[in-house]
Amino acid sequence: MFIGVPTETHHLEHRVGLSPYAVARLTRYGHTVVVEKGAGEKARFSDSEFEKAGAQIVYSSEEAYKRADIVCRVGVLSADEIDLLKPGLIICGFHHLAVMPHDQVERLMELKATVIGYEIIQDETGDLPILAVISEMAGQMAVHLAAHYLQNEAGGRGILLGNVPGVAPPTVLILGAGDVGYYAARQALASGAHVILVDEDLTRLRIVGRAFAGQVVTAVASMAQLERLTSIADVVIGAVLIPGAHSPILVTEEMVKGMKPGSVILDISIDQGGCVETSRPTTIDDPTFVVHDVVHYCVPNMTANIARTASRALANAVLPTLKSILRKGLDGALRDDPCLAAGLYLYEGRMVNEKVGGILHIPAVPLQRLLDRSEAR
Numbered sequence: 602m603f604i605g606v607p608t609e610t611h612h613l614e615h616r617v618g619l620s621p622y623a624v625a626r627l628t629r630y631g632h633t634v635v636v637e638k639g640a641g642e643k644a645r646f647s648d649s650e651f652e653k654a655g656a657q658i659v660y661s662s663e664e665a666y667k668r669a670d671i672v673c674r675v676g677v678l679s680a681d682e683i684d685l686l687k688p689g690l691i692i693c694g695f696h697h698l699a700v701m702p703h704d705q706v707e708r709l710m711e712l713k714a715t716v717i718g719y720e721i722i723q724d725e726t727g728d729l730p731i732l733a734v735i736s737e738m739a740g741q742m743a744v745h746l747a748a749h750y751l752q753n754e755a756g757g758r759g760i761l762l763g764n765v766p767g768v769a770p771p772t773v774l775i776l777g778a779g780d781v782g783y784y785a786a787r788q789a790l791a792s793g794a795h796v797i798l799v800d801e802d803l804t805r806l807r808i809v810g811r812a813f814a815g816q817v818v819t820a821v822a823s824m825a826q827l828e829r830l831t832s833i834a835d836v837v838i839g840a841v842l843i844p845g846a847h848s849p850i851l852v853t854e855e856m857v858k859g860m861k862p863g864s865v866i867l868d869i870s871i872d873q874g875g876c877v878e879t880s881r882p883t884t885i886d887d888p889t890f891v892v893h894d895v896v897h898y899c900v901p902n903m904t905a906n907i908a909r910t911a912s913r914a915l916a917n918a919v920l921p922t923l924k925s926i927l928r929k930g931l932d933g934a935l936r937d938d939p940c941l942a943a944g945l946y947l948y949e950g951r952m953v954n955e956k957v958g959g960i961l962h963i964p965a966v967p968l969q970r971l972l973d974r975s976e977a978r
Contacts, residue, residue, distance in 0.1 A: 602632050602633070602670045602671060602927055603632070603633045603634075603635060603668050603669045603670045603671075604619075604627060604632060604633070604634045604635070604669060604670070604671050604672075604673060604923070604927075605634075605635050605665040605666055605668060605669025605671070605672045605673070606618045606619050606624075606634065606635070606636040606637065606640055606656075606665060606672075606673055606674070607637045607640060607662045607665040607666060607672065607674060607682075608637045608638075608639060608640040608662060608665075609640075609674065609675055609676055610662070610679055610681070610682060611676045611677070611679065611902070612884055612885075612886075613884060613885040613886055613902075613905060613906075614675065614676050614902055614905050615643035615644055615905045615906070615908035616643075616644060616675045616676075616902075616904070616905050616908045616911050616912045616915065617640050617641040617643075617644050617646060617675070617908075617912045618640075618672075618673035618674045618675055618693075618694070618915075618916075619634070619636075619673050619916050619919075620641075620644075620646065620912055620913045620916040620917075621641075621646055621650040621651050621653070621654040621656075622654070622913070622916065622917075623916035623917070623919070623920050623923075624636070624651055624654040624655060624656045625654035625655055626920060626924075627655075627920075627923065627924075627927070628654065628655030628656065629655070630924075630927065630928075632927055633657065634651075634654075634655065634656045634657070635656065635657045635658075635659045635664070635665055635668050635669065636648070636651045636656045636657070636658055636659070636665070637658075637659055637660075637661065637662055637664070637665040638658050638659065638660050640665075641912070643908055644908035644909045644911075644912040645908075645909050646909075646912070662682070662685055663685050666682075666685040666686055666687065666690070667685070667687050669690065670690070670691065671690075671691040671692075671693065671923070671926065671927075672686075672690060672691070672692045672693065672694075673693050673694070673919065673923070674692070674693070674694040675694055675695060675902075675905075675912075675915065676694065676695060676902060676905075677694070677695065677696060677697055677701065678692070678694070678696070678701075678705070678709075680702075680705055680708075683705055683708050683709060683712075686709075686712050686714060687712075688712050688713050688714075689712075689713050689714070689715075689949065690712070690714050690715070691714075691715045691717065691926075691931060692709075692714055692715070692716050692717065693717045693719065693919070693922075693923070694717075694718075694719060695718065695719050695720050695732075695735075695872070696716055696718045696719075696720070696946060697718070697720065697872055697873060698716065698718065698946045698947075698954070698957050698961070699846050699847055699873065699874075699956075699957050699960045699961070700847060700872075700873060700874050703961060706961060706963070709947060709950070710947060710950045710951070710952070710963075711950065712950065713949045713950035714947055714949075714950060715931065715945070715947060715948050715949055716945070716946040716947040717922075717941075717944050717945055717946070718944055718945075718946050719731040719732060719915075719919065719944070720732045720844065721844045721943060721944045721946075721954070722922065722940060722941060722943065722944030723844075723940045723943040723944065724940050725940065729780075729844060730918060731915070731918045731919060731922070732780070732842075732844075733780045733918075734914040734915060734917070734918045735904055735911065735914075735915065736779065736780035736781040736784070736840075737780055737781075737784045738784075738904045738907060738910065738911060738914065739781050739784075739869050739903055739904055740780065740781040740782065740783065740784030740785035740786075740787075740788065740838075740840065740869075741784050741785070741787075741788045742903055742904065742906075742907065743781070743785045743788075743838050743840075743867045743869055743903075744762065744773070744785055744788035744789045744792060744794075744838075745788070746867060746898055746903075747762055747773070747789075747836040747838070747865050747867055747898075748761075748762035748763075748792065750865045750889065750896050750898060751771070751835065751836065751863075751865055755889075755896070756863065756889070756891060756896045757863050757864075757865055757896055758835060758861060758862070758863035758864060759863065760835060762789070762792050762793075762794055762835075762836070763792050763793045763794070764792075764793025764794075769795075770793055770794050770795045771794050771795065771835035771836065772794070772795045772796075772797065772833055772834050772835050772836070773785075773786075773789040773794045773795070773796050773797070773834070773835065773836045773838065774797045774799065774830050774831065774833075774834035774836065774837045774838070775789070775796065775797070775798045775799065775837075775838045775840060776799050776800075776822070776827075776837065776838065776839050776840055776841055776851055776852070776876060777799075777800055777839070777840035777841040777842065777870075777876075778798055778799075778800035778802065778805035778806055778808070778809050778819075779805070779840060779842050781838075781840035781842070781869050782798055782800070782809075782838070782840040783809060783812070785838050785840060785869075786798050786809060786813065786817050787813070789836075790813060790816055790817060794836075795818075796813075796816070796817045796818065797817070797818045797819075797820060797830055797834070798817050798818070798819050798820070799819075799820045799821070799822045799826065799827065799830065800819075800821070800822060801821060801822045803821065806819040806820075806821070822851065824853075827851060827852065827856060828855075828856055828859065831852060831856045831857075831859065831860055832856075832859045832860060832861075833861075834860065834861075834864060835861065835864050835865070836864065836865045836866075836867070837852065837860070837864070837865070837866045837867070837877075838866075838867045838869060839851070839852065839866065839867065839868040839869055839870045839871075839875065839876040839877055839880075840869050840870065841870045841876040842870065842873065843873070846873070846956055846957070846960060847873055847874040847960065848870040848873040848874050848875055848876045849876060850875075850876060850877070850878050851876045851877070852866070852876065852877040852878060852879075853878045854878045854879050854892075854893075857877065857878070857879050857892060857893050857895050858893045860893070860895050862894040862895075863894065863895075863896070864895050864896070865895070865896045865897075865898065866879075866880070866895055866896070866897045866898070867898045867899075868880040868897065868898070868899045869903070871899040871900070871901050872901035872902070875899065877897070879892040879893070879895075879897060880897060880899045881897075881899060882899055882900075882901050883897075883898070883899045883900050884900060885900055885902070885903070885905060885906050888900050922941060922944075925937075925938060925941065926941075932972055932975055935948075935968065935972060936972060942968055945968060948968055948971050948972075949971070949975075951966045951971055952964065952965045952966065953965055953966060953967070953968040953971065
């Protein structure tokens with residue numbers, strides 16, 4: 602099979618869909634990988650590294666898409682990129698179809714594309730193994746960024762995200778006890794902050810409580826609780842995830858008004874719409890804005906700023922899924938692996954994700970029915 606790795610075109614998206622190591626693993630099994638010239642440059646992977654790994658370098662995005670049976674990318678497809686797709690293509694990446702413009706989803710359906718979302722592929726326990734590697738990095742980054750934006754020149758309260766004798770530590774409030782929340786809590790605790798983690802899932806809260814030996818304060822989410830906690834927080838990290846769906850609004854504008862002047866919000870849920878009412882997507886080169894004297898950081902692709910680490914971690918996580926598809930064929934892999942099947946948005950242009958279909962008002966068809974029809978053809 603032919604695997605295409607195009608250059609990411611979104612503004613300041615520095616990551617690349619596969620690393621040279623992953624390419625070497627795939628070409629070793631006789632598959633052809635075509636990498637667009639310069640695709641890995643911003644992640645510090647040269648074309649010669651990809652060639653040594655066995656890839657063929659191509660000189661346009663169109664060629665990377667048109668020659669491929671499967672495309673491995675990172676970010677959401679743009680309208681211009683959708684125009685480059687050939688009918689029947691398999692596209693892997695972080696697609697976030699629930700917040701994609703409806704006309705672009707319809708265009709993918711017209712092209713009979715098969716769309717695999719890294720953010721919704723599950724393992725046997727219901728965890729999200731590919732999204733987890735990005736979440737781990739985002740959680741750690743969030744604390745580093747919060748420390749910067751709390752400084753005076755960055756618009757913050759002028760406090761250290763740390764622990765100074767005789768001075769009360771800052772309070773970091775984390776919304777969501779998933780991977781982002783866990784790693785943010787670990788990093789904030791290591792920095793010396795007072796950490797409060799809120800979730801509605803008692804099991805997740807128990808796991809966090811035990812992991813940090815009670816050093817992280819845990820609380821069950823409620824609007825009254827959130828109103829009280831946001832008012833005392835120096836940093837709020839929004840780490841709420843409903844796989845494949847729009848994030849719920851947990852922090853209202855009234856709560857933001859009640860926060861301390863110069864405090865910081867990092868809405869890591871922004872790629873799924875955000876969990877703070879005053880949030881809006883920002884970019885790596887213009888990452889923050891201020892509402893009600895509260896600094897907001899809302900960059901959907903924040904790990905694009907650590908592109909080399911993120912690209913390598915992502916490729917390592919993606920390899921087992923790719924190898925399964927290449928070894929068994931897409932239909933065989935979907936039949937044998939319900940975890941991969943859970944990561945499917947579209948199959949040959951048909952919506953198979955019931956949750957996202959409901960959000961977009963597109964009727965979903967059971968995947969098994971489509972696989973049976975495909976086998977009968």
